[in-house]
Amino acid sequence: MNKVDKRSLKESNIIDVAEKVFAKRGFDNTKMEDIAAVLGISKGTIYFYFNSKENLYMAITYRAYEQLISLFHRTIHESKDLNGLETVMNIMRAFMDFSEEHYIYGEAMLNYYSFVRTTGQGAKLNKLTEGMKDSLYYQKVMSIQGTPVEITVKEIMRGVEDGSIRTGVKPQMIYLNAWALVIGFMKLNDTAVSKKQTIMKINVQDWKQYILEETRNMIKS
Amino acid sequence: MNKVDKRSLKESNIIDVAEKVFAKRGFDNTKMEDIAAVLGISKGTIYFYFNSKENLYMAITYRAYEQLISLFHRTIHESKDLNGLETVMNIMRAFMDFSEEHYIYGEAMLNYYSFVRTTGQGAKLNKLTEGMKDSLYYQKVMSIQGTPVEITVKEIMRGVEDGSIRTGVKPQMIYLNAWALVIGFMKLNDTAVSKKQTIMKINVQDWKQYILEETRNMIKS
Amino acid sequence: MNKVDKRSLKESNIIDVAEKVFAKRGFDNTKMEDIAAVLGISKGTIYFYFNSKENLYMAITYRAYEQLISLFHRTIHESKDLNGLETVMNIMRAFMDFSEEHYIYGEAMLNYYSFVRTTGQGAKLNKLTEGMKDSLYYQKVMSIQGTPVEITVKEIMRGVEDGSIRTGVKPQMIYLNAWALVIGFMKLNDTAVSKKQTIMKINVQDWKQYILEETRNMIKS
């Protein structure tokens, strides 16, 4: 294994662990020490690979986007024989599963999105600070952050063209709404800690099913 | 003014300010000092009225629920001549406006809900710690936290009875879904900091309108 | 004793100690902890009074200038019956004694001077950083830092007028030269640590005497 591979393998290992620890304790309540301890290495080593806690978090964010994008691509590929509506529904189902499985990814992407949208307000409102913008990972995320919408919007438009999705609603609106639903589902379900099966006496899987069905009704032509 | 009134007036003043400061900077990034400074009093005084930062936050949470409940009651009262569907839609609209106006309340209620639901998992994901459960405000919130669902569910059932709302979906499911949508709207819109008018090229008010319309379609009979 | 007095007394106590510790170990090698330990208080308390290590150092610098100025004033006052030359010589002798007694003051003033003169070069070359400029003490020092030269120059001019000091050399040049000599004397003698009586087989007090005599020869008319 060459140096580059070795390095990125190690980085990857660190992210693997950091992900879990951040997911369990939250960003502010996680100490670099905690992550290092789980890894069995020293704090210094983490700083050798990532230059700050924020940057490490940003690396996770990058991975979140990468994985989401690849998930979307895979889903689209697998749905290539289906019409636009079915494809979009498959994407949304995949998105929900993804959020359930990787709470931290959902969080990270939301965080990034808010940060970018509200930045320049001065203070440190987010876990992210202005200085973050110089980080390499920040840049990398910036470059791919728009992809999920783009590719989904494309499928929505395909659905409109093939007549499976209704006209009159902007594709972005559909995406936004779906994302909001995923976020609300994730937050109320709080998949970070609990694997509780019910919420307000409603079975979580039933709810998920309901969300998908209603979304379908909402967008189908 | 008697002692009790004087005390609760002062408490109220502190909450007023704390609310704004927490809303602007977030819980972790807000120092007790910051709040004291805005109030023009000393940190010690805040501790005299509230015993900890968490408890102060819990007081805000309590107020959030109080206000939401009173808003729901008021809305129901004003809709007493309308059918169930219209009433429920008015409640939801009120909820969305409320979240837009008081981001921190939305946050606080969500936080509380997650905490209660996931507690005992050992994690300190939430801002709230186990010790919090002994707090007076925690107890107070506990006692009213179920009210918004309850009264909304009642209206949904009225709608089912009067034929304006479709049958076959549990009222709780409807509430849950609406709440999820409100949360997603609030988080993506991030009304804490920005007053941006658009998001992903979508006009925020249009989106709100769309959410309400679609929710109506989803639940009407 | 009122609050203000109490506070400034405490500040003064801290400076007293910090001065000695910085003098003994140097700025970089002194930990805030060291100073706190000698004072028998906690680090936090020092940060309560001074906001940073740099600012504490700046407070010492301010005191250095204050004391030097008051020394110069006192010397001038005591020399009011003497001619300009004698007065200037008394000032210089006082300056040398001052540097011998308070090495750290000499250092601090030199540091400040260099910082101001060379600032804007970007990097952290000095113990002082750019951020320092916002510090209250920095401002205070800025406002009095020119005084020693000014009042000395005035006496030099008096000497020129009363015929005791030669013409043809700018008063600032005389001051600069004297200061350089004081610095060189201080640095080679290194009065921070040693109380050695000789240097290169030369008796330190003889050397001091020599410096003063030669300076007199240099400037007398």
Place this chain on the structure above:
Amino acid sequence: MNKVDKRSLKESNIIDVAEKVFAKRGFDNTKMEDIAAVLGISKGTIYFYFNSKENLYMAITYRAYEQLISLFHRTIHESKDLNGLETVMNIMRAFMDFSEEHYIYGEAMLNYYSFVRTTGQGAKLNKLTEGMKDSLYYQKVMSIQGTPVEITVKEIMRGVEDGSIRTGVKPQMIYLNAWALVIGFMKLNDTAVSKKQTIMKINVQDWKQYILEETRNMIKS
């Protein structure tokens, strides 16, 4: 090129760069990494050639003395037809130019001198620690550190003998005084960073001239 030559060439390269970096940022603010980066090599390599940061600094100190000595020798050689006074003045001028050109050398020599003179006081005022004394470079510097004085003193004595320099002042005193002036000039001018032309409204080159003239007056017979 044999091994020894190759090694010392490499060492020399490292010193070349280290010199500049230390000069620009100061000892404490310079990281080994910085030096390695400029050299385009790894930190490990620097440690292969020098055993510690201090030792590297000591190597610079050694070079400083070497170069100063060779400069003095050269100057004396070139002044062999002049009398003692002129020779001594040429030495001093050379010394001043040297300090202006290589601030770090002036610093390093002063540092070493202070360290040797004040050592055993327990303090860690200096950049140098007690452990340093075992270093090879420390020993090497020790062996030549007295040379500049010695050879200058010899010229001063020649001046006394040929009648160009006044009697009654110990040659060491003259050297000490000149060195002090060079140090003061260097520190106030702070030639490490600024190339400012004036200081306190005095033109730096005029001041240098003044220092030399006055020194001449001080020592000539």
Place this chain on the structure above:
DNA sequence: GATGAATGAGATTTCATTCAT
């Protein structure tokens, strides 16, 4: 009731140095 001084337990980050390869 109110103040603000004091605390102390961290948290992030830095960096000289070591060492396996």
Place this chain on the structure above:
DNA sequence: AATGAATGAAATCTCATTCAT
């Protein structure tokens, strides 16, 4: 010889909380 990953011992600074007055 050279590398660069890894360490670990600090050091600065923060802030919720306490408490004497």
